[in-house]
Amino acid sequence: MRYTGDIGLLPSDITPESAWRSRRRFIQGVALAPLALGVSGFAQGASGGSPAGPVLPAERNAEWPVIDAANSWQDITTYNNFYEFGSGKGDPADHAGHMRLDPWAVRIDGAVRHPMTLDIDALRQLAPLEERVYRLRCVEAWSMVVPWTGYALSHLLERVEPTEEARYVVFTTAVQEDVMPGVKRRILDWPYVEGLRIDEAMHPLTLLTFGVYGRELPAQNGAPVRIVVPWKYGFKSGKSLVRIHLQAARPVTSWMRAAPTEYGFFANVNPDVPHPRWSQATERRIGSGLFAPRVRTQKFNGYEKYVADLYQGMDLHRQF
Ligand SMILES: Nc1nc2c(c(=O)[nH]1)N[C@H]1C(S)=C(S)[C@@H](COP(=O)(O)O)O[C@H]1N2
Ligand SMILES: [Mo]
Numbered sequence: 001m002r003y004t005g006d007i008g009l010l011p012s013d014i015t016p017e018s019a020w021r022s023r024r025r026f027i028q029g030v031a032l033a034p035l036a037l038g039v040s041g042f043a044q045g046a047s048g049g050s051p052a053g054p055v056l057p058a059e060r061n062a063e064w065p066v067i068d069a070a071n072s073w074q075d076i077t078t079y080n081n082f083y084e085f086g087s088g089k090g091d092p093a094d095h096a097g098h099m100r101l102d103p104w105a106v107r108i109d110g111a112v113r114h115p116m117t118l119d120i121d122a123l124r125q126l127a128p129l130e131e132r133v134y135r136l137r138c139v140e141a142w143s144m145v146v147p148w149t150g151y152a153l154s155h156l157l158e159r160v161e162p163t164e165e166a167r168y169v170v171f172t173t174a175v176q177e178d179v180m181p182g183v184k185r186r187i188l189d190w191p192y193v194e195g196l197r198i199d200e201a202m203h204p205l206t207l208l209t210f211g212v213y214g215r216e217l218p219a220q221n222g223a224p225v226r227i228v229v230p231w232k233y234g235f236k237s238g239k240s241l242v243r244i245h246l247q248a249a250r251p252v253t254s255w256m257r258a259a260p261t262e263y264g265f266f267a268n269v270n271p272d273v274p275h276p277r278w279s280q281a282t283e284r285r286i287g288s289g290l291f292a293p294r295v296r297t298q299k300f301n302g303y304e305k306y307v308a309d310l311y312q313g314m315d316l317h318r319q320f
């Protein structure tokens with residue numbers, strides 16, 4: 001499994017796995033500088049932009065299918081939804097750079113035995129970072145393929161030990177009203193709140209995410225930490241998290257509150273369940289060119305065999 005198209009090879013593709021791992025350990029133990037070499041496989045063509053920002057070392061996890069060629073750094077960092085910074089696709093790249101990222105702490109509390117507040121470095125170091133290439137399918141019927149860096153959220157949840165009461169996990173995004181033009185305009189009811197059922201949150205595909213393309217997350221992609229739930233529409237993947245709260249009740253999320261008939265709690269990618277205002281049967285792949293054919297949308301965004309069990313017995317048309 002490898003990146004294709006304009007992405008080129010990763011060092012892990014051309015080095016035996018064991019050599020790669022030991023080299024990684026060596027690099028991690030010595031200094032960050034040689035990593036510039038370690039991630040050189042990410043170099044893009046001129047049109048794709050070059051990954052920028054601090055390097056974030058991670059091992060490739062090839063356990064999950066890489067569906068397609070990854071989108072370019074340029075696509076991933078300039079075509080965004082981050083309504084706190086405005087509703088235009090370019091607004092996050094234009095404005096999110098003003099977000100204050102240091103210091104940053106995340107509170108994990110509620111129905112857990114060990115509530116804690118972790119600063120971003122402690123949170124990032126809680127489990128080994130992995131690189132995973134996931135498809136991101138927006139509810140607006142476009143998609144991208146993104147090499148994320150993070151670890152399974154389950155590692156963090158296991159650390160805080162959910163109690164028997166913990167049936168849902170609620171994610172809350174930072175609000176910095178002075179630097180977030182969208183917050184001033186009340187596009188949604190801030191803060192941006194999302195949630196998962198505890199079994200969805202514990203699923204090994206659910207990624208607590210700190211980076212993209214081997215670099216720390218750019219602000220517009222949800223720095224310094226976000227969630228990525230690849231089998232759900234993109235709006236479930238809250239950015240720039242400040243709180244992870246476990247509770248008994250199903251939360252009312254920001255999008256449910258804004259338009260309950262359009263955005264359900266589950267929001268599983270499903271080509272058979274249209275949005276009330278448009279079809280979800282196909283998607284436009286960002287970066288594929290104006291005349292490229294639309295791609296057929298797959299149930300659970302292509303992750304059906306890993307997650308279908310979670311929804312046994314549910315009517316996915318009603319519980320959308
Ligand atoms: N806080 C916050 N998180 C958010 C959003 C948002 O507006 N605010 N938009 C969501 C939507 S609709 C999508 S499709 C993804 C987009 O992630 P990306 O910009 O990194 O591709 O972020 C999600 N997370
Ligand atoms: Mo989205």
